[in-house]
Amino acid sequence: MCRIWFRMSQPSDSTGAKGGEQSAEGGSHVSVFLNTHTAALNPETKLFSAFTADTHTSKVYLAGRECLNEEGQTFVLPLVGKLKKQISADPTLCPEYPSSLGLAEFTKRATEFALGKNSLALMENRVFGIQTIGCTGAVRLGAELLKHWYNTRAAWCGPVYLSSPCDDSLASIFEAAGIQDIHYYFYWDAKQRDVCVEKLLADLEQAPEQSVVVLSASAHCPTGADLSEQHWALIIQLMMRRRLFPFILLPVQGLCCGDLQRDAWPVQHCASQGMELLCAQSFSHCFGLYGDGVGNLLCVLKQSSLLSAVQSQADRLVRALWARPSVGGARVVATVLSNPAYLTKWQEEVKHIVERCMLIRERLRERLRLLGSPGCWDHLIKQRGLYCCTGLNGQQVEFLSKRRHVYLLPNGCLNVSAINSSNLDYIAESIHLALTSAL
Amino acid sequence: MTAWLKQTEGKSASLSSYMTDEGRPWVLPVVKKVEKLIVHDDRLNHEYLPILGLPEFRSSASKIALGDDSPAIKEERVGAVQCLGGTGALKIGAEFLRRFYNGNNNTKTPVYVSAPTWENHNAVFANAGFEDVRPYKYWDAEKRGLDLNGFLGDLESCPAHSIFVLHACAHNPTGTDPTQEQWKKIAEVMMRRKLFVFFDSAYQGFASGSLEKDAWAVRYFVSMGFEMFCAQSFSKNFGLYNERVGNLTIVARDGDNLKRILSQMEKIVRTTWSNPPSQGARVVAITLNTPELFSEWKDNVKTMADRVLLMRAQLKAKLQALGTPGTWDHITQQIGMFSFTGLNSQQVEYMVKEKHIYLMASGRINMCGLTTKNIDYVAESIHEAVTKVQ
Numbered sequence: 001m002c003r004i005w006f007r008m009s010q011p012s013d014s015t016g017a018k019g020g021e022q023s024a025e026g027g028s029h030v031s032v033f034l035n036t037h038t039a040a041l042n043p044e045t046k047l048f049s050a051f052t053a054d055t056h057t058s059k060v061y062l063a064g065r066e067c068l069n070e071e072g073q074t075f076v077l078p079l080v081g082k083l084k085k086q087i088s089a090d091p092t093l094c095p096e097y098p099s100s101l102g103l104a105e106f107t108k109r110a111t112e113f114a115l116g117k118n119s120l121a122l123m124e125n126r127v128f129g130i131q132t133i134g135c136t137g138a139v140r141l142g143a144e145l146l147k148h149w150y151n152t153r154a155a156w157c158g159p160v161y162l163s164s165p166c167d168d169s170l171a172s173i174f175e176a177a178g179i180q181d182i183h184y185y186f187y188w189d190a191k192q193r194d195v196c197v198e199k200l201l202a203d204l205e206q207a208p209e210q211s212v213v214v215l216s217a218s219a220h221c222p223t224g225a226d227l228s229e230q231h232w233a234l235i236i237q238l239m240m241r242r243r244l245f246p247f248i249l250l251p252v253q254g255l256c257c258g259d260l261q262r263d264a265w266p267v268q269h270c271a272s273q274g275m276e277l278l279c280a281q282s283f284s285h286c287f288g289l290y291g292d293g294v295g296n297l298l299c300v301l302k303q304s305s306l307l308s309a310v311q312s313q314a315d316r317l318v319r320a321l322w323a324r325p326s327v328g329g330a331r332v333v334a335t336v337l338s339n340p341a342y343l344t345k346w347q348e349e350v351k352h353i354v355e356r357c358m359l360i361r362e363r364l365r366e367r368l369r370l371l372g373s374p375g376c377w378d379h380l381i382k383q384r385g386l387y388c389c390t391g392l393n394g395q396q397v398e399f400l401s402k403r404r405h406v407y408l409l410p411n412g413c414l415n416v417s418a419i420n421s422s423n424l425d426y427i428a429e430s431i432h433l434a435l436t437s438a439l
Numbered sequence: 440m441t442a443w444l445k446q447t448e449g450k451s452a453s454l455s456s457y458m459t460d461e462g463r464p465w466v467l468p469v470v471k472k473v474e475k476l477i478v479h480d481d482r483l484n485h486e487y488l489p490i491l492g493l494p495e496f497r498s499s500a501s502k503i504a505l506g507d508d509s510p511a512i513k514e515e516r517v518g519a520v521q522c523l524g525g526t527g528a529l530k531i532g533a534e535f536l537r538r539f540y541n542g543n544n545n546t547k548t549p550v551y552v553s554a555p556t557w558e559n560h561n562a563v564f565a566n567a568g569f570e571d572v573r574p575y576k577y578w579d580a581e582k583r584g585l586d587l588n589g590f591l592g593d594l595e596s597c598p599a600h601s602i603f604v605l606h607a608c609a610h611n612p613t614g615t616d617p618t619q620e621q622w623k624k625i626a627e628v629m630m631r632r633k634l635f636v637f638f639d640s641a642y643q644g645f646a647s648g649s650l651e652k653d654a655w656a657v658r659y660f661v662s663m664g665f666e667m668f669c670a671q672s673f674s675k676n677f678g679l680y681n682e683r684v685g686n687l688t689i690v691a692r693d694g695d696n697l698k699r700i701l702s703q704m705e706k707i708v709r710t711t712w713s714n715p716p717s718q719g720a721r722v723v724a725i726t727l728n729t730p731e732l733f734s735e736w737k738d739n740v741k742t743m744a745d746r747v748l749l750m751r752a753q754l755k756a757k758l759q760a761l762g763t764p765g766t767w768d769h770i771t772q773q774i775g776m777f778s779f780t781g782l783n784s785q786q787v788e789y790m791v792k793e794k795h796i797y798l799m800a801s802g803r804i805n806m807c808g809l810t811t812k813n814i815d816y817v818a819e820s821i822h823e824a825v826t827k828v829q
Contacts, residue, residue, distance in 0.1 A: 031692035032600075032635070032666055036539040039702040042709070066486050074485045088478045094464045096456055097680045133523060133712035140711055169709060176534075176710035290487040291717030319559055320566035323526035326683040326716040 043168060043410065051407045059405035060423050062414035067255070067285050067353060067386055070420045077288045077349045079342060083332050098327050100318045101311070102131020102296075106330035109337035110296035114250055114264050114281055121271045126304040130314050131325045134293040135251055136173060138280035141297050142247055143177035144317045145278070145310070149245075150210055160247075161204065161213045163187035165411050167221045170214065185213070188223045193379040193391045195223075197231045201238055209243040216249045217279070218263040219256035219385025222413035226256075226384060232266050236273055246270055246277040254347065255286040256385040258354035271300050283333050285386065286350055292329025353417070357386065360419045367428035373435050389413045396434040404430035440816050441795040444808040456680050457645075457743050457776070458807045465743070467678045469735040473722045487714040490705050492521020492686075496720035499727035500686035503650060504607075504640060504657055504669055511661050511690050518697045520687040520704050521715045525641045525672030526559060528687035529604075532637060532668045533567035534707045535700070540635060541600045546570045549601040551593065553577035555801070557611045560604055560639070575603065578613045583769045583781050585615050587624070594628040600635065607640035607669065608653040609775020612803045616646075616774055622656045626663050636660055636667035644676045646775045648744035650737065666692050673723050675776070676740050682719025747776065750809040757818035763825055778804050786824040794820040 041049075044063065051061045069075045087093065101107065107129035112122065121127045132138040147155045158181025160174050171182050185207075186199035204213060215235070220226050227235065239246060248267050256263045267279050279298035284290045299314070301307060318324070336342045358381070365377045380388060392400070392412040400406040406427055408414045419427055459465045477483065491497065497519035502512065511517050522528040533550075541548045546568045552560040554574035564572050575597075576589025594603070605625075610616055617625060629636060638657050644650045657669055673684040687704075691697035708715075726732045755770040770778055782790070782802040790796045796817060798804045809817060 031696045032541075032633075033539060033691065033696050033700055035543070036696070036699045036703055038699045039706045042706075076485050085478050088474050095466050095470075095678050095680050096464055097674070133716070134714065136709070136711070136713035169713065172706075173710045176707070284487075288485060290714070291485060293712060293714060293716045316562070317566075319526070320562040321527075321530060322523035322683065322712060323559065324524070324681075324683065326523070326719060327681040328716065328718040 047401075047407055047409070050401065054405050056405040058423075058426050059407070060418070060427060061407045062418045062427070063407050063409045064415050064418060066290055066417075067288070068415075068417045068420075070356070072418070072420060072422075074290065075288050075353060075417070077346065079336065079345050079349055080288055080332055083335055083342070084328075087328075087331055087335070093331075098131075098324050100315050100324050102129075102325045103327050103330045103334060105338065106294075106327075106334040107131050107296060109334050110281060110283070111298055113260070113337055114253065114267050114279055114296075114298050115271055115300075116261065116264070116268050119268065119271055121300050124304055126301040126307060127271075128299055128307060128311055130297045130299070130318065131330055132280075132295040132297050133322055133325055134284060134295040135249070135280050135282035136169065136295075137293065137322070137325075138282070138295040138297040139170065139173045139247075139249075140177060141314065141317060141321065142278045142280060143174045143179055144321070145297075145299075145314060146212055146245070146247075147178060148313065156210070157181055159183050159208065159211045161185045161207055161211055161244075163214070163216065163220070165222060165413070166214070183207070187220075188225060188389060190391060190393075193376070193389070194382070195225050195227060195231070197227065197234065200231075201234060204235070204238055204244065205242065207242060207244055210245065212245045212247050213239065214247045214249065215266070216251075217253075217266040218250070219252045219387065221249075221251060221385075222387045222409055222411065223389035224383030224385050224387040224413075224416070225379070225389060227266070229265065229269075232269060236270060236275070240273065240275065246275060248277060248279045250279055250281045252285045252385055253281065254350045255354060258347075258351045260347070267298070274302070276300060276302050283329070287329070287333055287336070287346075289329040289332065292332075293326065294329035294333055357416050360416050360424070361388065363424055364419065364428060367424065368431060371428060371432040373432045375435070386415055386417055387413055388416050390431065392431070392434060399434045399437065400430055404433065406430045440813060442797070442808060442813045442817055444796060444798040444804040444817070455776075455805065456807070457675060457678065458810075460746065460810045460812075462808075462810055462812075464680075465678055467736070467739040469726060469732055469739050470677060470679065470722055472735075473725050473732060476725065477718070477721055488521070488717045488720070490708050490714060491701065492519075492715050493717060493720040493724055495728060496684075496724035497521055497686060499724055500671055500673070501688040503727060504643065504654055504671055504686075504688050505661055505690070506651070506654065506658055509658070509661065515694045516691045516697050518689045518691065518701050520689070520701070520708060521720050522670075522685040522687050522708075523712060523715060524674055524683040524685040525639065525670050526563060526685070527683065527712075527715075528670035528672070528685040529560070529563045529637075529639065530567065530711070531704060531707055532670055532687050533564050533569065534711075535704055536602060536635070536637075536668075537568045538707075539700075539703060540602070544568075549573055549598055551575040551597060551601055551603045553604070553606065553610070555612055556604070556606075557639070564604075577610075578615065578779070580781075583766075583779065584772075585617055585621065587617070587621055591624060591628060594625065594632065594634065597632070597634065599633055602635040602637055603629065604637050604639055605656070607638045607643065607657050608655075609642035609646035609777075611641070611775070612777045612799070612801065613779045614773030614775050614777045615769075615779070617656070619655065619659075622659060626660055626665075630663060630665065636665050638667065638669040640669055641672040642675055642775050643671070644737070644740040645744055645747075648741040648748070650740070661690055666690060666696075673719065676743075677719075677723060677726070677736070679719045679722060682722070683716060684719035684723055747806045750806050750814065751778070753814055754806075754809065754818060757814065758821060761818060761822045763818075763822040765825060776805055776807055778806055780804055780821070782821070782824060786828045789824045789828045790820055794823070796820050
């Protein structure tokens with residue numbers, strides 16, 4: 001609308017004649033952005049705003065992304081605090097531009113961390129890692145790389161298959177990279193309160209060749225329900241037969257089961273089967289480095305001869321995204337991963353978090369049992385990691401936020417670490433009421 | 440003897456950063472101080488930063504560019520997005536413009552970058568989806584100065600609503616900035632022809648030693664009433680190369696427009712890196728918001744700028760003393776880290792092969808690579824190159 005107005009009152013462009021709406025000092029008084037509409041509020045933001053505005057004294061927010069401690073504060077690992085101090089006092093460290101692919105020591109260690117030191121793919125030199133800005137950065141970079149993975153000339157724009165449900169932001173990250181063709185495969189079965197691998201396989205069977213399938217290695221967000229080794233064997237078989245490309249998310253290695261190997265097993269297994277894959281790793285949660293945005297995009301190729309070509313593509317793409325990553329957090333992670341004593345210490349601290357989360361799940365299930373809540377709550381302890389899908393439906397979730405001031409994600413999922421001794425009883429009672437109140 | 444006067448990947452000292460007279464990178468004393476404060480502060484929030492970044496960083500960074508008393512800030516129509524360095528700020532700005540400027544998703548809007556310009560400008564805008572990234576006349580190789588007429592000519596003849604990427608100061612790679620009078624002419628045409636102003640400000644304070652002086656062009660355009668973007672980098676003036684501290688300052692028509700713009704920027708950031716890293720932003724925010732630290736920082740910046748100015752003066756003096764043919768005024772007239780010497784590619788090759796002095800094929804040198812130890816050698820080598828090689 002306003003552009004037409006500009007043209008109407010603007011004489012030919014090349015002379016010095018001034019348009020009618022312009023003053024001598026300033027220019028037009030109409031914004032060039034008049035047509036920029038307000039973006040719809042992100043559901044997470046909306047929910048958090050509602051929570052912030054809520055004045056109830058017992059209000060609890062269970063939909064956050066950080067891992068919290070017993071006091072409801074973001075979990076800070078003592079080792080990380082100590083290392084940050086050490087690093088800051090180190091006179092040999094230079095404030096130089098890092099390479100666009102990131103801190104070499106970090107990407108090397110992060111890559112080994114996921115694949116395991118003895119990975120064949122590593123030894124055959126067909127693996128590399130790129131330091132990214134958190135998990136989002138890794139997914140974004142991966143998406144950009146995939147655009148020309150199969151064909152350097154034509155841009156591939158999908159399809160990408162995401163789990164249903166999945167992290168809200170995934171679809172929009174792929175779209176931002178120009179990949180518009182997004183599909184969802186069956187994952188969480190609300191009735192069974194578990195993953196339904198038969199339906200999952202049926203959906204993937206329909207996927208065209210060269211489709212990219214985003215899978216979660218462990219600690220599935222937002223359900224906490226993970227695929228078993230048997231499930232993975234079936235999925236990999238199908239994917240190899242149907243020539244589907246795995247893009248694996250590894251958001252909290254070490255924080256899911258407390259076992260580094262186990263949490264990363266799917267990545268290692270795919271690689272050992274000779275598959276090409278991308279893996280988006282995040283170190284925010286398991287190192288308490290939220291403010292540092294430490295991520296790694298792991299690339300496993302079929303042949304080592306392709307390595308430098310793909311690396312140079314990645315380099316080119318990074319330069320147009322953020323040029324180079326920031327090094328602070330990556331240094332901490334590299335220091336831990338390259339030092340056996342620190343690695344052991346870190347694993348102890350992480351185990352502490354894992355045990356706390358498992359205990360909370362147990363206690364919640366127990367409270368619900370004692371309250372006589374209907375239904376089976378075993379899925380709470382079967383699930384792992386930070387997230388948990390309660391199985392509550394939309395109405396029950398709304399009841400919880402509106403009547404009890406307990407905020408879950410709309411799909412009934414919650415962040416287990418936000419539950420602690422002070423609020424456990426209230427939360428359990430609230431869930432009980434949500435299940436038993438006539439609505 | 441060797442001298443590295445250009446950026447090199449993989450070498451332990453990358454030379455698009457500032458170097459001391461000892462040829463080493465410099466951690467600003469104020470930065471060291473503030474980093475220590477941060478690391479020992481137990482009350483610090485360790486959560487994810489908001490998507491748009493650390494609020495106190497964004498506002499103080501914009502203030503630095505626009506001035507404390509900026510009427511635009513008072514009118515509450517200035518906002519900002521914390522980004523991953525200057526590149527990140529250009530990226531977010533470019534993505535926004537492609538989606539919402541000159542129609543929706545108008546990928547055909549021409550984007551003009553100076554000829555020559557920092558090589559990554561093209562890639563950032565192209566990758567954001569703009570199909571038509573073109574050069575505007577800028578450097579006059581004959582005169583070794585600004586081609587104002589060519590520049591103004593391009594401004595007059597370009598399609599309406601074109602986007603122009605302007606260097607706020609210390610033009611990279613030529614080191615040649617428009618004078619205030621020249622900026623006024625440029626602004627007049629851009630206003631009249633409704634062209635979009637996108638400043639790239641990577642060297643504020645570092646160029647002349649004065650924050651205000653280096654921000655003159657940006658502030659002038661704001662005072663003219665432009666709606667515009669300014670991509671700021673704190674890599675060089677804070678020496679925070681590895682913490683990726685950038686800020687996209689947005690000057691909107693009014694608060695309402697600003698709100699809508701920021702809501703869309705947030706969406707874009709969410710799909711690029713989601714939450715920016717906090718360390719560098721904290722260092723800058725604390726420094727800018729604490730009077731004694733701010734003072735100390737300004738001194739540190741002046742130290743860097745003064746060393747570069749000294750090297751420029753000395754290089755010119757030595758070339759003149761040697762009687763090197765040609766005029767060398769441009770060395771002191773140019774400003775910032777870089778200088779377009781005017782050496783041609785054969786002369787550059789001579790420098791590299793025979794004298795082990797590494798500079799860009801374009802003849803661009805990074806003044807920070809010059810030190811009191813190597814400046815005589817460099818001057819003599821330039822003299823040789825110019826006299827022996829045509």
